[in-house]
Structures are given as C-alpha cells and as structure tokens.
Amino acid sequence: MAIGRPSPSSSQTPDPGAARRPSRARGIPEATVARLPLYLRALTALSERSVPTVSSEELAAAAGVNSAKLRKDFSYLGSYGTRGVGYDVEYLVYQISRELGLTQDWPVVIVGIGNLGHALANYGGFASRGFRVAALLDADPNVVGSTAAGLPVRHMDELEEIVASQHVSIGVITTPPGAAQQVCDRLVEAGVTSILNFAPTVLTVPDGVDVRKVDLSIELQILAFHEQRKAGDEPAAGDSVLDRAPGPVRAAAAKLRRAAGGKAEQAKTAPAAKGGPDDDLSAVMPA
Amino acid sequence: MAIGRPSPSSSQTPDPGAARRPSRARGIPEATVARLPLYLRALTALSERSVPTVSSEELAAAAGVNSAKLRKDFSYLGSYGTRGVGYDVEYLVYQISRELGLTQDWPVVIVGIGNLGHALANYGGFASRGFRVAALLDADPNVVGSTAAGLPVRHMDELEEIVASQHVSIGVITTPPGAAQQVCDRLVEAGVTSILNFAPTVLTVPDGVDVRKVDLSIELQILAFHEQRKAGDEPAAGDSVLDRAPGPVRAAAAKLRRAAGGKAEQAKTAPAAKGGPDDDLSAVMPA
DNA sequence: CCATCTTTGTGCACACGTTCACAAACGCAT
DNA sequence: ATGCGTTTGTGAACGTGTGCACAAAGATGG
Ligand SMILES: NC(=O)c1ccc[n+]([C@@H]2O[C@H](COP(=O)([O-])OP(=O)(O)OC[C@H]3O[C@@H](n4cnc5c(N)ncnc54)[C@H](O)[C@@H]3O)[C@@H](O)[C@H]2O)c1
Ligand SMILES: NC(=O)c1ccc[n+]([C@@H]2O[C@H](COP(=O)([O-])OP(=O)(O)OC[C@H]3O[C@@H](n4cnc5c(N)ncnc54)[C@H](O)[C@@H]3O)[C@@H](O)[C@H]2O)c1
Numbered sequence: 001m002a003i004g005r006p007s008p009s010s011s012q013t014p015d016p017g018a019a020r021r022p023s024r025a026r027g028i029p030e031a032t033v034a035r036l037p038l039y040l041r042a043l044t045a046l047s048e049r050s051v052p053t054v055s056s057e058e059l060a061a062a063a064g065v066n067s068a069k070l071r072k073d074f075s076y077l078g079s080y081g082t083r084g085v086g087y088d089v090e091y092l093v094y095q096i097s098r099e100l101g102l103t104q105d106w107p108v109v110i111v112g113i114g115n116l117g118h119a120l121a122n123y124g125g126f127a128s129r130g131f132r133v134a135a136l137l138d139a140d141p142n143v144v145g146s147t148a149a150g151l152p153v154r155h156m157d158e159l160e161e162i163v164a165s166q167h168v169s170i171g172v173i174t175t176p177p178g179a180a181q182q183v184c185d186r187l188v189e190a191g192v193t194s195i196l197n198f199a200p201t202v203l204t205v206p207d208g209v210d211v212r213k214v215d216l217s218i219e220l221q222i223l224a225f226h227e228q229r230k231a232g233d234e235p236a237a238g239d240s241v242l243d244r245a246p247g248p249v250r251a252a253a254a255k256l257r258r259a260a261g262g263k264a265e266q267a268k269t270a271p272a273a274k275g276g277p278d279d280d281l282s283a284v285m286p287a
Numbered sequence: 288m289a290i291g292r293p294s295p296s297s298s299q300t301p302d303p304g305a306a307r308r309p310s311r312a313r314g315i316p317e318a319t320v321a322r323l324p325l326y327l328r329a330l331t332a333l334s335e336r337s338v339p340t341v342s343s344e345e346l347a348a349a350a351g352v353n354s355a356k357l358r359k360d361f362s363y364l365g366s367y368g369t370r371g372v373g374y375d376v377e378y379l380v381y382q383i384s385r386e387l388g389l390t391q392d393w394p395v396v397i398v399g400i401g402n403l404g405h406a407l408a409n410y411g412g413f414a415s416r417g418f419r420v421a422a423l424l425d426a427d428p429n430v431v432g433s434t435a436a437g438l439p440v441r442h443m444d445e446l447e448e449i450v451a452s453q454h455v456s457i458g459v460i461t462t463p464p465g466a467a468q469q470v471c472d473r474l475v476e477a478g479v480t481s482i483l484n485f486a487p488t489v490l491t492v493p494d495g496v497d498v499r500k501v502d503l504s505i506e507l508q509i510l511a512f513h514e515q516r517k518a519g520d521e522p523a524a525g526d527s528v529l530d531r532a533p534g535p536v537r538a539a540a541a542k543l544r545r546a547a548g549g550k551a552e553q554a555k556t557a558p559a560a561k562g563g564p565d566d567d568l569s570a571v572m573p574a
Numbered sequence: 575c576c577a578t579c580t581t582t583g584t585g586c587a588c589a590c591g592t593t594c595a596c597a598a599a600c601g602c603a604t
Numbered sequence: 605a606t607g608c609g610t611t612t613g614t615g616a617a618c619g620t621g622t623g624c625a626c627a628a629a630g631a632t633g634g
Contacts, residue, residue, distance in 0.1 A: 029621075082631085083630045
C-alpha cells in the first residue's frame with residue numbers, strides 16, 4: 001500500500017498555487033517533474049547494465065509507477081519512444097537530464113554543519129548528479145575551521161562572497177529552526193534562488209525564490225495517522241456528538257471550551273479522559 | 288514562489304491509487320492529512336505563547352497556506368471553530384493530535400546507523416511528538432556495540448525480537464540503497480507496517496504496508512529544474528524538429544538513435560553538441 | 575508489399591485538490 | 605432583544621492529476 005502524497009511529499013513543498021504560479025511553466029506539470037528524477041534513476045541503472053531499450057511497462061515497474069502515467073509523462077518531453085519497441089535508454093537518460101537541468105553543474109552551499117549538515121556533506125549521491133558542494137557554512141566559531149567530508153567549514157561571513165564568486169543558486173539549510181528564516185533571508189539576499197530546507201519551519205521568501213522542505217517529523221506523523229487507521233480504527237470516542245450537532249448545542253460547547261481557559265488544563269485533561277476526549281464537556285453539558 | 292509538490296510533498300510517496308486504496312479512509316483526504324502536522328506545529332508554537340484563540344487567517348499565515356484551505360481541512364475533522372472568534376488553540380492541538388494518532392506512543396526502529404542514521408538518532412524533534420526510538424540496528428559488526436545518542440547499536444539479528452516485544456510498527460531505513468529492499472522485507476516480516484525510507488530505491492511491499500520516502504537527490508533535481516527555467520529558459524536547442532515531426536521522419540530519427548548503439552557514445556556526444564543535443568542526428572538526417 | 579504483433583501516444587472520463595465567495599453563526603454593544 | 609461587525613463552514617466552479625482503452629505507428633516475418 002502506497003500512501004498518496006499530493007506531492008507533495010513528499011516532498012516536498014505543497015501549495016502549487018501559493019504564489020500565483022500557473023505551475024505549468026512550459027507545459028510540464030509539476031507532478032511529472034517530480035517523477036522525472038525517479039525515471040532517471042531507473043534508467044541510469046539500466047544504462048549501467050547496458051540495456052539498450054526499455055518498454056514503458058518495464059520502466060514503470062522499475063520506477064514504481066503505472067505505465068500509462070509514465071507514457072503520459074514522457075509525452076510532455078516529446079516523442080522519444082518507438083512504437084513496438086520502447087524507449088532508447090541512453091537517449092532518454094540524456095533527454096531527462098537535459099530537461100531537469102542536470103547537464104550543467106549546480107554548486108550548492110550547506111548552512112549549519114551539525115549532525116545533519118555533516119551527514120549531507122558526506123553524502124555521495126550529491127555529486128553524482130551534477131550537484132557540487134561549493135561550501136559548508138556555520139556561525140559557530142567552534143565548528144568553523146573544522147572539516148567535513150574533506151571540505152573546510154567556513155564562517156557565515158564568507159557567504160556572500162562565495163555565492164557571488166561561484167554563482168551558487170541553490171542553498172541547503174540545516175540549522176536549528178530558530179535560525180532558519182534569518183539564514184534564508186541572508187541566502188536570498190546573497191543571490192540564492194532555490195532553497196532546500198531541513199529545519200521544521202515555514203520559510204517566507206520573495207517571489208522568484210523556490211523553497212522545498214524535507215521534514216522527518218511530518219513524514220512520521222503521516223505514517224502514524226495511517227498506522228492508527230490500520231490498527232483498530234475504533235469509533236474512537238472523541239469527536240463528541242456535541243461538535244457535530246447543529247444549533248445552540250454546538251455553540252454552547254464552543255463557549256465552554258474557551259471558558260475552560262488557560263492552556264495546560266485543557267490540553268492535559270482531554271487526553272486523560274478515557275471514555276473519549278470530550279467526556280469533560282459531556283459531564284458539564286449532559287444534553 | 289513556492290513549488291507545488293502534489294505533496295505528495297512532499298514529501299513523499301506519490302501514487303495514491305497505486306494500491307487501489309480510495310485514499311479517503313474515513314473522509315479525511317490525503318492532502319489534508321499531510322497538512323495537519325503543519326497546523327499542529329504552528330498551533331503548538333501559539334500554545335507555548337499562551338495564545339488562547341486564533342483565526343483561520345492568522346493560523347493559515349503561520350502555517351504557510353491559504354485560509355480557505357485551512358478551514359476546509361479543519362471541516363473534515365469536525366466543527367471545532369467558533370464563528371466570529373476563531374479556533375481554540377489548546378482544543379485544536381488536542382483534536383489534531385488525536386486525529387494523527389499522536390496521543391499514543393510510537394516506538395520506532397532505525398536500521399543502518401551510518402552518517403544519516405546517526406543524525407536521526409540524535410534528532411530531538413523525534414521524541415517531541417510521541418515517537419520513541421526503540422532501537423538502533425546495523426549489520427556491520429564494527430558498528431554494533433557502539434552507541435549513538437546514548438543508545439546502543441544492536442545487531443540485525445535482534446530485530447525480530449525487538450519489534451515483537453516492543454510492538455514496533457514503524458521502521459526507518461537508512462542503509463545503502465543496495466540493502467534497502469532486503470532490510471525492508473525483513474522489517475515487514477517482523478511485523479512493521481509503516482516504513483520511512485531514506486535510501487534512493489523503490490521499495491516493494493505487500494498490501495497493508497505503508498511506505499514514504501525522503502530523497503534529497505530528488506528534491507535537488509526538482510529545484511534544478513525550476514532553477515534552469517528561471518535562468519534563461521532559452522529556446523534550449525535540443526528537442527529537435529525531428530522529434531516533433533510526424534510521420535516517417537520521426538521514425539527514421541528513432542531508428543538512428545537505436546542504431547547509434549552502445550551507450551557511451553550517444554550519452555557523451557549529445558551533450559557535447561553545441562548547437563543542440565540533436566545536432567549529431569541533424570547531420571545525418573539533413574531533412 | 576502485406577499481415578500480424580507489439581507498444582507508444584493520447585482523448586476522455588473521472589477523482590482529487592484548490593479557491594472563491596457567501597450565508598449562517600456567533601460575540602458584543604446598545 | 606436587536607443590530608452590527610467578524611469569522612466560520614461549505615457549495616460550487618475550476619484546475620490538476622490519474623488511469624483506461626484504443627487507434628495509429630512501427631517492427632518483423634513472410
Ligand atoms: N538531525 C536530524 O536527523 C534531523 C532530522 C530532521 C530535521 N532536522 C532539523 O535539521 C536541523 C539541523 O539538525 P541537526 O541535528 O544537524 O542540528 P545541530 O544542532 O546538530 O546543528 C545545527 C548547526 O547549525 C549551526 N547554526 C546555528 N545557528 C546558525 C546560524 N544562524 N547560521 C549558521 N549556522 C548556524 C550550529 O552551529 C550547528 O552547527 C534542525 O532544524 C533540525 O530540526 C534534523
Ligand atoms: N547521508 C546523507 O545525507 C544522505 C542523504 C540522502 C540519502 N541518503 C541515503 O541514506 C542512506 C544512508 O546514508 P549514509 O550516508 O548514512 O550511509 P552510510 O554508509 O554512512 O551508512 C549506512 C549504514 O548502513 C549499514 N548497513 C549496510 N547494510 C546493512 C544491512 N543489510 N542491514 C543493516 N544495516 C546495514 C552500514 O553498516 C552503515 O552503518 C543511503 O541509502 C544514502 O543514499 C543519505
């Protein structure tokens with residue numbers, strides 16, 4: 001069972017219309033763009049095994065999608081297949097790479113070289129697709145000067161110079177959430193126009209700047225939701241009749257909730273109530 | 288500018304209909320489920336500042352979505368707001384937590400304690416939402432026995448016992464891609480029914496098992512696509528007329544591509560061609 | 575050159591997700 | 605009670621994404 005991610009997923013920044021972008025810049029739908037890297041990975045594997053051609057059915061299986069979707073996706077790139085035969089692997093690898101902009105080199109800066117920043121710096125799959133770590137940056141003097149994956153960690157003060165001189169347009173943020181917006185602003189100011197954010201914060205950026213986020217915690221919560229659904233899915237108490245009921249009853253319930261007042265009480269008592277989270281209310285509002 | 292991720296972001300496993308799951312188990316759409324953690328995070332911040340109520344407009348801004356979407360999302364949970372006032376922060380925190388299944392404890396195992404596994408083990412935001420690291424596992428004898436974030440790294444042989452005795456239903460895979468499917472199979476066999484996969488591989492699982500993936504490389508490639516679009520978006524050569532042309536011309540082009548044969552040549556010559564990636568073909572097929 | 579078999583490319587219908595816009599509900603002041 | 609300003613909850617329109625199913629394109633063999 002695969003869980004649908006409006007892709008957002010996961011990746012993983014939703015909200016297609018948030019910035020009034022028709023999303024379909026030159027005809028390639030977002031959903032297709034998000035799958036191209038998947039196809040590319042599968043094709044690269046085939047290429048390494050010197051497989052000359054592949055059918056939509058085979059490739060779709062390797063990429064974990066359905067073949068009609070794959071064919072439609074490819075149709076946005078042009079007619080690169082041969083009926084009765086399939087797709088030429090090498091040719092397709094190149095076409096997709098070109099479409100994704102991977103035929104050029106993308107220097108990237110990573111800001112915040114803690115646990116996660118270190119792991120990313122050491123990640124080999126980075127360089128394999130045209131992404132090159134231009135610099136590792138941190139604000140902590142104790143971290144600056146050390147090395148990670150053979151690269152020196154440099155101070156944030158050097159950011160502007162690095163971005164400008166190396167034409168960096170992609171930045172990765174792995175700082176604590178409190179520093180993320182500030183770091184983001186500085187990256188944007190320096191000229192970065194694409195940001196991959198690992199900090200659990202909503203980043204605000206000007207038009208023209210893209211943000212994608214990776215949030216472990218969100219992914220786990222989504223899994224928990226489905227897990228809960230699988231295990232049991234009891235009528236689940238809670239969700240009291242009060243809240244579904246129309247008219248003055250609901251209003252009274254709402255009033256009570258607010259009246260229950262300051263924070264902790266409500267948050268603690270509710271989960272504690274065993275027959276359902278609204279027991280406390282039902283006790284006050286019997287009918 | 289926010290890039291749309293059919294969020295499936297997100298995040299980050301697309302394909303809602305892949306396993307014939309109507310996706311809308313008890314009425315809550317996947318897209319909404321994926322946003323609930325976002326709302327929850329914003330609400331938690333408000334709660335810590337002792338803000339009693341919040342309007343859809345304010346909360347939407349904090350979560351980075353539009354207010355109509357937020358209201359519709361909440362409407363799937365029930366009528367928890369008060370017209371003219373807004374939503375009770377504490378009450379909403381609890382309702383969303385309950386809906387996501389966060390009122391209970393979720394033990395999690397992490398398999399593959401390398402760079403990334405270490406970072407995840409050290410991640411504090413883990414425990415903060417009811418997720419508890421039940422065990423760290425690895426196959427490498429050199430790693431087993433060491434500690435990460437105060438927890439001992441245990442051998443894969445113990446997996447089955449740990450999953451069974453601690454009722455673990457969520458597993459995180461941070462092994463190299465080559466080992467991921469095998470590890471996945473073993474997790475599933477042991478009883479895990481939700482998997483978060485960091486390895487760049489397509490995992491195959493039986494029905495009833497959920498998989499979500501986090502793939503840094505895919506995120507960067509999507510950013511690169513949009514970055515390329517922003518910078519220039521030149522007619523981009525390539526995409527030769529041959530391939531758009533109908534009839535025998537296209538067929539001939541396809542034939543030539545295949546005939547060009549073994550791998551390297553095609554992949555290398557194409558990007559090298561300066562006037563466009565299909566120049567090599569145009570040279571052979573002038574008209 | 576024709577028949578047959580395979581596989582692409584796509585029109586179409588439908589499902590899902592987003593946004594608008596507004597009536598109904600509510601708090602509050604008079 | 606009544607009226608007024610505010611904000612929710614949702615019907616309806618629209619846009620995006622998915623999957624079916626099939627005609628047309630091409631391969632292949634006679
Ligand atoms: N570790 C994980 O597995 C994990 C998982 C999911 C999300 N995250 C998120 O990723 C981020 C990093 O996590 P981590 O575990 O690596 O944290 P960390 O504390 O180990 O590292 C953070 C680094 O950022 C640096 N930093 C702080 N403020 C800075 C600033 N203003 N400018 C530049 N650098 C600054 C710190 O010096 C530190 O080196 C956090 O936001 C965390 O919530 C981490
Ligand atoms: N490091 C990153 O930032 C990063 C980013 C994106 C994706 N990834 C992916 O995450 C995975 C882990 O990355 P990493 O950098 O931590 O790699 P790593 O090599 O540092 O760690 C992998 C760990 O998995 C263990 N392992 C190998 N086979 C195993 C098996 N069959 N059972 C149990 N454990 C096994 C190894 O002993 C090792 O400790 C890789 O698939 C990588 O592609 C990593």
